[in-house]
Structure formats: structure tokens, C-alpha cells
Amino acid sequence: MPRMRNAYLLGMAMELRHLRYFVAVAEEGHITRAAERLGMRQPPLSKQIQALERELSVQLFHRRSRGVKLTEAGVVLFEQSRTIFGQIDHALAMTRRTARGELGQISIGLTGAAIFHPLVQQIIHDFRKALPLISVALQDGNPFELLGQIERSEVDCAFVRTPVSERKGILVSPLLEEAMVVAMPSAWARGKEQGKSGHVALKDLRDEMFIDYGRPHGSWPWLRHAFHAACQAAGFSPRVGQHAPEMVSAVNLVAAGLGIAIVPASLRRINIIGISYLDLKGEQQPTAPLNFVSRRAERSTAVRRFLALVKSTTKTYRKTDLDR
Numbered sequence: 001m002p003r004m005r006n007a008y009l010l011g012m013a014m015e016l017r018h019l020r021y022f023v024a025v026a027e028e029g030h031i032t033r034a035a036e037r038l039g040m041r042q043p044p045l046s047k048q049i050q051a052l053e054r055e056l057s058v059q060l061f062h063r064r065s066r067g068v069k070l071t072e073a074g075v076v077l078f079e080q081s082r083t084i085f086g087q088i089d090h091a092l093a094m095t096r097r098t099a100r101g102e103l104g105q106i107s108i109g110l111t112g113a114a115i116f117h118p119l120v121q122q123i124i125h126d127f128r129k130a131l132p133l134i135s136v137a138l139q140d141g142n143p144f145e146l147l148g149q150i151e152r153s154e155v156d157c158a159f160v161r162t163p164v165s166e167r168k169g170i171l172v173s174p175l176l177e178e179a180m181v182v183a184m185p186s187a188w189a190r191g192k193e194q195g196k197s198g199h200v201a202l203k204d205l206r207d208e209m210f211i212d213y214g215r216p217h218g219s220w221p222w223l224r225h226a227f228h229a230a231c232q233a234a235g236f237s238p239r240v241g242q243h244a245p246e247m248v249s250a251v252n253l254v255a256a257g258l259g260i261a262i263v264p265a266s267l268r269r270i271n272i273i274g275i276s277y278l279d280l281k282g283e284q285q286p287t288a289p290l291n292f293v294s295r296r297a298e299r300s301t302a303v304r305r306f307l308a309l310v311k312s313t314t315k316t317y318r319k320t321d322l323d324r
Contacts, residue, residue: 002152017086019051019081021045026078030067032106104302105135107157109146109293113247115264119175120159123313127306134302144292150293156303157294159309161223161264164291167260171296175314177287179279180227182270183251184208184260199281206236209259212243213250222286227262230286251275260310 025045028034035042053060060074064315070078112119115138128136139146139155139255143162149155150170159175166172182200188208214224231238242258244250248270249259255272268277280286298304 016203018048019084020054021048022052023078023081023085025049025061025068026074029069053205056246078303090113093220099311104300105137106157106300106303106306107137107139107155108306109139109141109149109155109160111141111143111146111160113267114159114161114290116269117159117178117264118269118318122317123306125185126313127309130309131302131305147293150295153295156298156300157292157307160289160291160293161288162291163289164293169296171294173294173310175292175310176317177178177288177289179265180223180262180286180288181265182260182278182280183254183267183275184278185254185257185261186274188260198278200278201234201282202230202280202285203234205238205260206231208232208239209241209273210238211250211253211259211261212240213245213247213261223264223286226286226288234282 009059021034024034024038028258032042033051035045035224038045048301049060056073056077058073059071061068062071091243101299108124123272124138126135127134139149139158141149141155141158141245143158143160143164146155146158146160147164147167147247150158151167164172182205212224229240241251242253244253247261248265251270251272253259254261256273262280265277265279292310294303294307298307
């Protein structure tokens with residue numbers, strides 16, 4: 001079997017070589033000039049063309065004293081040969097681009113409002129700008145679902161808003177800790193804001209009605225627990241009047257005047273009329289983690305290039321005004 005396969009590949013290589021010889025002669029219209037272009041002598045090239053004609057049982061060229069001209073059958077073979085070589089060149093270029101990570105696809109998981117963080121937006125934007133031929137698919141889900149999807153190679157990597165334990169073959173990289181802010185109706189904020197600083201102490205919110213958020217096994221319960229712990233440290237237990245399934249839903253309930261919510265500062269980028277965001281001041285300040293989850297032994301070059309971009313962008317990232 002290996003001998004038969006090698007003989008087949010050798011035969012295919014010889015046929016492609018004959019076609020390249022044929023195309024060179026057709027384009028030059030002269031065997032001697034074609035031989036010079038191919039870096040060979042004229043007699044062997046003439047024999048190769050004759051061998052091709054015998055194999056096909058057709059005449060490909062009219063021989064003239066000053067060169068050669070394609071026959072009707074030769075014109076057909078010439079057009080088809082150029083198409084074949086164009087496809088081969090395209091396939092080889094695509095193969096090299098894929099090997100360099102310039103072509104392919106990547107699926108990126110996101111938990112809830114992670115997409116609103118400027119670091120995540122910058123990474124995805126820069127990746128698509130640098131490698132426009134790589135298809136990028138964004139997949140929403142809770143961290144536990146996304147971990148399973150990464151293990152099953154259904155998702156390549158994910159940005160998650162909760163501490164997660166590493167599993168076999170899974171790497172968890174902490175990117176940053178983000179401050180949390182108070183989202184409240186603007187009319188309420190004017191009464192709570194201390195001076196013109198845009199800050200409020202957590203203890204001064206003890207009488208407010210809070211909006212909770214999160215699904216079972218999602219990322220938000222951990223943030224909610226951090227918030228409740230901060231309230232306890234500030235000397236009170238928060239009163240919860242409404243519960244929203246997602247963080248963005250909680251912000252919409254704030255806009256409806258149903259209460260206030262403690263959310264990551266990056267949600268300031270959700271521009272909803274009637275909502276103000278106040279920074280928390282004091283020692284009891286809950287934070288929201290942003291972690292990145294990927295496979296340890298990643299084989300895809302495209303995904304490895306994305307992982308490298310996450311690492312380099314996070315390293316150089318500087319916190320900016322999230323209201324921009």
C-alpha cells in the first residue's frame with residue numbers, strides 16, 4: 001500500500017510538472033524562451049511536451065519556424081491549467097496563512113456584562129483589526145457552562161466575572177479587579193452625592209432599596225455575596241426589593257425607579273437616561289474580578305495569537321475614565 005501511494009503521488013507530481021512546462025511554452029509561444037524561463041535546455045522540454053501530447057493523444061501546438069501556436073485543444077488545456085494552478089496557489093497560500101494564525105476561527109465566551117469592560121472591547125477590536133480573516137464568534141453563558149464548553153472544545157476561551165478553580169487542561173488567568181459603583185436614579189443621586197465628588201459612602205445607603213441580580217450557578221451570585229459582605233462590614237444588611245436575572249436587567253430596573261444596584265464600574269458605559277453612577281468611598285469597597293479562561297495545550301495558531309494578545313494588552317492596559 002505505501003508503494004502504491006508513493007507511485008500515485010509521484011505520478012501526480014509528474015503530471016503537474018508537465019502542465020507547468022506546457023503553460024510556460026503556451027505563454028512564451030516559443031520552446032527555447034520557455035526553456036530559458038524554466039531553467040532547462042530546449043531538447044528535454046520539447047520531449048516533455050511531446051510526451052504530454054502522446055499521453056493525451058492530442059496535438060497541443062502547431063509547430064512553426066518562429067515558434068509555436070496553440071491548437072484548439074491546446075487552448076482548452078491552457079485555460080484549464082491556469083485555473084488549476086490558480087487554485088493550487090490559493091490553497092497553498094491559505095495553508096500558509098492558517099499555519100501563521102492569519103486564517104481560521106475562534107469562539108470567545110463571555111459571562112454577562114463582561115463585554116462592557118473596555119479591556120475586553122479593546123482586545124476583541126484589536127484582534128479583528130490585526131487579523132480580519134479570522135472569524136470571531138462571541139458566546140454568552142455562565143462560567144460553569146463556559147468551562148465545560150472549553151473542555152469540550154466548543155468554545156476556545158472565555159472572559160468570566162467570577163473566581164473559578166483550574167481544572168485539568170484548563171488555565172485561569174486573573175486579568176484585573178474592577179471597582180464597583182452604585183447605579184441609582186439621577187434624582188436620588190443628587191440627594192446622596194457628597195459634594196461634587198461623585199462619591200458616596202456605602203454606609204449612607206443603609207436605608208435604600210437594593211436590586212439584586214444573578215441566576216443559579218451564574219457569575220453574579222459571587223458578586224452579590226461580595227456586595228452583601230461589604231454591607232455587613234459597613235454595619236447593615238441591605239434591603240432587597242427586586243431581583244433581576246442579569247446585571248443589565250438590574251440597571252433597567254434602576255432606571256424604572258425600583259431601587260439601586262451595585263455594579264462593576266464598566267457598566268457606566270451603558271448609557272441609560274435617568275441613571276447616575278456614584279463611586280463608593282471608604283474601606284468597604286466590593287470589587288468585581290475579570291478572569292480569562294483558556295486551554296493549557298492550545299493547538300490552534302489563531303487561538304494562540306488571541307491568547308498572546310490578551311496577555312500583552314492586559315500588561316500594558318491602564319485604567320482610564322470608564323465614562324468615556
